[in-house]
Amino acid sequence: MVTATVLDGKATAAEIKDELRIRVKALAERGITPGLGTVLVGADPGSQAYVNGKHRDCAEVGIASIRRELPADATPQQVDDVLAELNADPACHGYIVQLPLPAHLDTQRVLELIDPAKDADGLHPVNLGRLVLGYDGPLPCTPRGIVELLRRHDVALRGATVAVVGRGNTVGRPLGLLLTRRSENATVTLCHTGTLDLASHTRAADIVIVAAGVPGLLTADMINPGAVVVDVGITRVIGPDGKGRYTGDVDPEVAETAGALVPMPGGVGPMTRAMLLTNVVERAERG
Numbered sequence: 001m002v003t004a005t006v007l008d009g010k011a012t013a014a015e016i017k018d019e020l021r022i023r024v025k026a027l028a029e030r031g032i033t034p035g036l037g038t039v040l041v042g043a044d045p046g047s048q049a050y051v052n053g054k055h056r057d058c059a060e061v062g063i064a065s066i067r068r069e070l071p072a073d074a075t076p077q078q079v080d081d082v083l084a085e086l087n088a089d090p091a092c093h094g095y096i097v098q099l100p101l102p103a104h105l106d107t108q109r110v111l112e113l114i115d116p117a118k119d120a121d122g123l124h125p126v127n128l129g130r131l132v133l134g135y136d137g138p139l140p141c142t143p144r145g146i147v148e149l150l151r152r153h154d155v156a157l158r159g160a161t162v163a164v165v166g167r168g169n170t171v172g173r174p175l176g177l178l179l180t181r182r183s184e185n186a187t188v189t190l191c192h193t194g195t196l197d198l199a200s201h202t203r204a205a206d207i208v209i210v211a212a213g214v215p216g217l218l219t220a221d222m223i224n225p226g227a228v229v230v231d232v233g234i235t236r237v238i239g240p241d242g243k244g245r246y247t248g249d250v251d252p253e254v255a256e257t258a259g260a261l262v263p264m265p266g267g268v269g270p271m272t273r274a275m276l277l278t279n280v281v282e283r284a285e286r287g
C-alpha cells in the first residue's frame with residue numbers, strides 16, 4: 001500500500017513547461033527563438049525515444065529543434081564536425097550529445113568539444129567546475145530537476161541530512177555539490193560502491209536520493225520512517241513475460257515507510273527534460 005505522498009514529477013514538469021511557454025513568447029517579442037540541438041550517434045531505441053521526447057517538449061514550448069544524427073560507426077572526426085557546426089550555429093542556443101555513445105567513441109573527449117556556453121546538459125568540465133566554485137552556469141539537468149521538484153513541493157533542504165547513493169558525474173556527484181550550495185544548505189553524505197554499511201547512512205538521513213542504477217537497491221528497512229525518498233534509477237530489465245521494462249533503484253515497499261516518494265516513472269525523468277528546456281531558455285534570455 002502506498003502511504004507516502006507521491007511527489008509528481010510529471011505534473012511539476014508540466015507546470016514548468018507552462019512557465020517556459022510564457023518566457024519563450026517574451027523572447028519572440030525580442031525577435032529571439034531559442035533553439036535546442038541534439039546529437040544522436042547510433043540507433044539505440046531507448047536513446048532514439050529520449051531524443052524524440054526532447055524534440056516533442058521543444059515543440060510544446062516553442063523552442064526550435066535542431067537534430068543531428070550519425071551512424072553507430074561514426075568516426076571521431078564525423079562527431080567533431082557535427083559539434084563544430086553546432087558550436088558555430090547562432091540558431092542553436094544549447095545542445096546535448098545523447099548518452100551513452102557507442103563504445104568506440106571517447107565520451108569525455110566528445111563532451112569537452114561542446115562550447116561550454118552551449119552546454120545544455122551542464123556536463124562540460126568547465127560548467128562542472130563552475131558548479132564546484134559556486135559560479136553561475138548551466139546546471140546538470142537531473143540534479144537541477146531533483147532540487148527543483150523538492151523545492152516546489154516544500155521539502156526543506158536547509159539543515160536536512162541527505163544521503164545521495166551514487167557518485168556518477170551526471171547525477172550523484174553534481175547533486176552533492178548542488179545540495180551543499182549556500183542557497184540549499186543541506187548536509188550531504190555521498191555514498192558509493194565503496195561505502196561500508198550503506199543502510200547506516202540511509203537510515204540516518206531525512207532525504208535519501210538513489211542514483212545507483214541497481215534495481216531495488218533501497219529497501220524499506222534501510223530508511224528512517226517518514227523520510228523523503230527520490231528514485232533516480234532507470235534500468236531496463238527483461239520481465240518474466242520476456243518483455244523489456246524500466247525499473248527504479250527503490251523497492252516498491254519503500255512507499256509504505258517513506259513520508260514522501262519521488263517515483264520512477266513519473267518523477268525525476270520528466271523533471272530532467274524540463275530542466276533541459278530551462279537551460280536553453282535561460283541561455284537565449286542571456287543573449
Ligand SMILES: Nc1nc2c(c(=O)[nH]1)N[C@@H](CN(C=O)c1ccc(C(=O)N[C@@H](CCC(=O)O)C(=O)O)cc1)CN2
Pocket residue numbers: 050096097098099100121141142234246264265266267268269270272273
Ligand atoms: N545527454 C544526456 N544523455 C542522457 C541523459 C541526459 O540527461 N543527457 N539522461 C538519460 C536519458 N534521458 C535523457 O536523455 C532520460 C531518461 C528517462 C526519462 C524519463 O522521463 N523517463 C520516464 C520513464 C521511462 C519512459 O517512460 O521512457 C520517467 O522517469 O517517468 C527522461 C530522460 C541517459 N542519457
